[in-house]
Amino acid sequence: xxxxxxxxxxxxxxxxxxxxxxxxxxxxxxxxxxxxxxxxxxxxxxxxxxxxxxxxxxxxxxxxxxxxxxxxxxxxxxxxxxxxxxxxxxxxxxxxxxxxxxxxxxxxxxxxxxxxxxxxxxxxxxxxxxxxxxxxxxxxxxxxxxxxxxxxxxxxxxxxxxxxxxxxxxxxxxxxxxxxxxxxxxxxxxxxxxxxxxxxxxxxxxxxxxxxxxxxxxxxxxxxxxxxxxxxxxxxxxxxxxxxxxxxxxxxxxxxxxxxxxxxxxxxxxxxxxxxxxxxxxxxxx
Amino acid sequence: xxxxxxxxxxxxxxxxxxxxxxxxxxxxxxxxxxxxxxxxxxxxxxxxxxxxxxxxxxxxxxxxxxxxxxxxxxxxxxxxxxxxxxxxxxxxxxxxxxxxxxxxxxxxxxxxxxxxxxxxxxxxxxxxxxxxxxxxxxxxxxxxxxxxxxxxxxxxxxxxxxxxxxxxxxxxxxxxxxxxxxxxxxxxxxxxxxxxxxxxxxxxxxxxxxxxxxxxxxxxxxxxxxxxxxxxxxxxxxxxxxxxxxxxxxxxxxxxxxxxxxxxxxxxxxxxxxxxxxxxxxxxxxxxxxxxxxxxxxxxxxxxxxxxxxxxxxx
Numbered sequence: 001x002x003x004x005x006x007x008x009x010x011x012x013x014x015x016x017x018x019x020x021x022x023x024x025x026x027x028x029x030x031x032x033x034x035x036x037x038x039x040x041x042x043x044x045x046x047x048x049x050x051x052x053x054x055x056x057x058x059x060x061x062x063x064x065x066x067x068x069x070x071x072x073x074x075x076x077x078x079x080x081x082x083x084x085x086x087x088x089x090x091x092x093x094x095x096x097x098x099x100x101x102x103x104x105x106x107x108x109x110x111x112x113x114x115x116x117x118x119x120x121x122x123x124x125x126x127x128x129x130x131x132x133x134x135x136x137x138x139x140x141x142x143x144x145x146x147x148x149x150x151x152x153x154x155x156x157x158x159x160x161x162x163x164x165x166x167x168x169x170x171x172x173x174x175x176x177x178x179x180x181x182x183x184x185x186x187x188x189x190x191x192x193x194x195x196x197x198x199x200x201x202x203x204x205x206x207x208x209x210x211x212x213x214x215x216x217x218x219x220x221x222x223x224x225x226x227x228x229x230x231x232x233x234x235x236x237x238x239x240x241x242x243x244x245x246x247x248x249x250x251x252x253x254x255x256x257x258x259x260x261x262x263x264x265x266x267x268x269x270x271x272x273x274x275x276x277x278x279x280x281x282x283x284x285x286x
Numbered sequence: 287x288x289x290x291x292x293x294x295x296x297x298x299x300x301x302x303x304x305x306x307x308x309x310x311x312x313x314x315x316x317x318x319x320x321x322x323x324x325x326x327x328x329x330x331x332x333x334x335x336x337x338x339x340x341x342x343x344x345x346x347x348x349x350x351x352x353x354x355x356x357x358x359x360x361x362x363x364x365x366x367x368x369x370x371x372x373x374x375x376x377x378x379x380x381x382x383x384x385x386x387x388x389x390x391x392x393x394x395x396x397x398x399x400x401x402x403x404x405x406x407x408x409x410x411x412x413x414x415x416x417x418x419x420x421x422x423x424x425x426x427x428x429x430x431x432x433x434x435x436x437x438x439x440x441x442x443x444x445x446x447x448x449x450x451x452x453x454x455x456x457x458x459x460x461x462x463x464x465x466x467x468x469x470x471x472x473x474x475x476x477x478x479x480x481x482x483x484x485x486x487x488x489x490x491x492x493x494x495x496x497x498x499x500x501x502x503x504x505x506x507x508x509x510x511x512x513x514x515x516x517x518x519x520x521x522x523x524x525x526x527x528x529x530x531x532x533x534x535x536x537x538x539x540x541x542x543x544x545x546x547x548x549x550x551x552x553x554x555x556x557x558x559x560x561x562x563x564x565x566x567x568x569x570x571x572x573x574x575x576x577x578x579x580x581x582x583x584x585x586x587x588x589x590x591x592x593x594x595x596x597x598x599x600x601x
Contacts, residue, residue, distance in 0.1 A: 127304035130576040130583075134538035135556065139572045142560035143315040219429050223542055226431050227557055242432060246546065249439050256439065260432030268427040275423075 015204070018280040025276020031269030035262070039085040048076035050083040050236050059252040069254040072244060080236035081258055087237035088266065091152050091221035091230070092214040098156025099163050099217075100210055106160075107167025108194055112175060121164065128161040137220055141229040148221075148237065151230035155220045159213050166209050170202035177201075204281050212274035215267045222263050238263050287591070294587055298580050305576045306358065309569050310351050358573065364566035366559075373570035376555060381574075383551035386456055387474060387543065388536045390467055392529065394475030395482050400525065402479070403486025407494060408513055418483060425480030430539055434473040434546040441469060451548035470547040474539045478532055485528050489521035496520075523593050530586035534579045 019025060038045075054074035062069045068077040110121035128136070140154035174180065175198060183193050224230035225239025233240065238259040245255035321337050322329070337343075342350055357364065363373035406418035442450035449466050456463040493499065494517050502516050541553035548554075552571065559567035591597045 123300050123304055126301040127308055127576075130301060130305055130534075130579045131308075131572055132534035132538035132575060132579065134541060135572060135575050138541065138556060138560060139312060139568050140315065142568055143312050143565070215427065222429055223431065226542070227545065227560075229560065242435065246435055249435065250443055253439050253443075256432070256435050260429060260435065263429050263432065264424075264427055267429070268423060271423060271427050 015280050019276055022276040022279060024272050025279075028269040028272025028274075028276065031265055032273060035085050035266045035269070036089060038082050039089050042082045042086055045082060047079040047082060050075065050079040051234050052076075059248065059255070061252075062254055068258050069252065071241075071255055072248055072252070077241075077255065077258060080241060081238070081262060084236040084238045084241060084259065085262065085266075087148060087225075087231050087235070088218055088221060088239070088263065091148060091155070091237075092218040092270075095152040095155035095217045095221070096159065096210050096213050098153060099159035099213065100206065102156070103160040103163025104167045104206060107164040108171055108198065110164065111168040111171025112190065112194055112198065114172075118168070122168070125161045125164045125168075128158075129165070131158075133158050133216070134220060134223060137224060138227065138229065141224055146229045146232060148225075148231045148235075151221055151224045154224070155217050158220075159217060162209065162213065163206065166205060167202060170205055171198055174198050174201050204277075208274055208277045208281060211270055211277055215270035215274065218263065218267055218270070222259075287588075290591065291584070291588060294584050298584065301580060302577065305580075306355055306573065307351065309573045309576070310354055312569060312572070313565055363570035363573070366564050366567050368559075368562045368564045373566050376567060377552070377570055377574055380550065380552045380555045382455075383453060383549060384537070384540050384544070384553060386463075387467060387470055387540055387549065387551060388533075390471035391474035391478065391536060391539075392532075394472055395478035395532075396529070398475070399479035399482030400486050403483040403525075404490055404513065404518060404521075406483065406487045407490030408509075410491065415487075418487070422480040422483045425476045425483075428476065430473050430477060431542040431546055433476060434470070434543060437469055437473060438546070453549045453551075466547075466549075470543045470549060473546075474536065474543045477539065478535065481532065481535075482525060482528070486521065486525050489524045490517055493517045493521045523590060526593065527586045527590050530582045530589065533582040534575070537575050537578070 052075060054070070057066065057070045057074035059072055060066050060070040060074075066076055066078070068081060071077055071080070106121055110118045110125075131139075136158040137151070137154045140157060141151050144150040144154060180193060180197050183197050188196075221230055221237070222239030222242070225237045226243045228240075228243060231237035231240045241259040242256060245252070245259065248255055321334050321341075321343060342353055345353070354364075361374050363377070365372055366376055369376070402418045402421070406415040409415050438450045441447050448469050452466050454462040454466055494513075499512060499516055502512050507516075537552065540551060541557060543549070544551045544553040545557055556568060556571040559565075559571065
């Protein structure tokens with residue numbers, strides 16, 4: 001390990017100490033872990049088939065048999081909620097992964113090379129940011145066609161400019177540091193400098209932004225599915241469950257209670273973790 | 287000041303040009319032949335040829351783009367495939383509805399978010415600060431379409447206080463208009479109120495620890511005078527700028543709110559266009575939204591300069 005890498009582990013341990021002390025972030029972590037566990041364990045949990053209909057159990061209120069009630073064609077809402085968690089969480093994580101994997105390299109190039117490359121990328125980013133996130137996602141989903149995969153691509157591409165801008169700003173502050181100049185002086189190539197000296201130093205703010213963007217992406221997926229542009233019937237997702245539930249508000253209000261409450265909880269969980277990570281990284285909080 | 291505005295407009299021009307390219311490029315995403323997608327069930331070769339001719343799809347791409355841009359610059363966004371109406375006419379019809387909704391939502395957001403932010407900052411670390419923070423976090427995390435559904439269930443279905451859907455122009459029947467818009471405006475304003483609360487609190491905390499506030503207190507001014515006369519005025523500047531920048535969020539939120547409350551506005555126009563495969567309308571709405579967003583950015587910059595003597599002096 002070289003001298004220039006020395007402060008990193010100390011800063012890292014201080015960061016984790018601060019993050020672990022944040023009770024709100026801990027609550028967020030527990031909420032998210034609960035939903036992730038449910039989503040992962042869905043195939044082995046003793047629950048009904050989420051697609052199995054029953055004409056004798058149409059729109060039944062919550063009971064001992066149907067804990068969260070049943071829907072308009074007699075499907076078990078609890079089972080659809082648990083399987084729906086898979087779609088919602090997967091959409092949140094995959095769309096943010098798309099945004100990070102496309103946005104970070106572009107931002108890295110813009111910030112590192114500067115000049116015309118930066119000007120062109122920045123104008124392109126400004127243009128993308130001028131189109132509101134959800135409107136852009138709706139337009140993209142409309143042209144790509146309605147499906148969960150296309151919704152994830154649409155959300156990922158709509159969130160990409162946030163990561164381009166963030167990465168560019170971080171690179172610009174890091175690239176003038178002595179250790180980057182030193183790496184350049186010993187003759188390392190651009191790619192090696194970006195990979196070994198710049199990228200590791202800009203990862204923390206990207207993680208914070210990614211966590212907060214997962215929350216936004218989960219709401220965006222639910223919104224697209226609510227509009228009929230995301231998960232398609234009969235596969236369950238919280239947004240599409242709400243889309244159907246709004247037609248049965250007077251007859252079966254429970255159909256609308258649970259999916260919305262689940263989105264709310266999981267989004268609050270990711271927001272709490274994101275806020276906690278941001279506070280732990282903020283030097284003013286030391 | 288005029289030179290400053292002209293400079294800012296000049297900077298916005300390349301961005302607008304790229305926005306126009308991106309919006310035009312959206313149709314390239316259509317899988318397969320776009321004409322087949324636009325024609326829907328009607329696969330008659332004559333119809334396909336007519337659409338191709340109508341949309342100038344036989345020309346090279348750059349020519350198509352320049353022709354489309356030329357039309358847009360003259361206010362011609364194309365024709366709706368479904369209604370046959372010019373897209374610009376449709377947008378002008380729907381825009382006032384969404385503007386009314388957005389203005390009412392902003393009023394709600396300011397009435398809730400700004401006082402809550404001030405109280406939270408003044409009582410930092412106390413019960414009120416804690417409560418305001420939890421409410422703001424909830425406001426940011428609640429999906430507004432679910433909040434809308436729950437309010438319809440409670441206020442309209444169970445209590446029967448307000449209509450669940452519908453719209454009336456404020457110029458035709460103001461009372462009925464307010465009745466139908468109060469709930470959607472509240473739903474749309476919730477997330478904004480949370481954002482405004484967080485920013486007001488943060489701006490107030492910054493100002494409250496400034497030297498001149500300490501001086502004002504030392505001079506013997508009351509807490510209320512210090513907060514309202516000295517701190518709030520200075521903390522208001524970033525909040526006003528933020529309000530203008532939240533315009534994009536308002537329009538995006540309006541898409542879902544209008545869908546839930548069946549309000550015939552800009553947001554409902556884009557959703558209906560998506561389902562009717564009316565791509566010219568989708569392009570028109572996205573382009574108008576982006577232009578509106580850039581315009582609000584410009585207004586936010588100008589207002590910041592007008593309100594801040596230091597920035598004015600630097601011009």
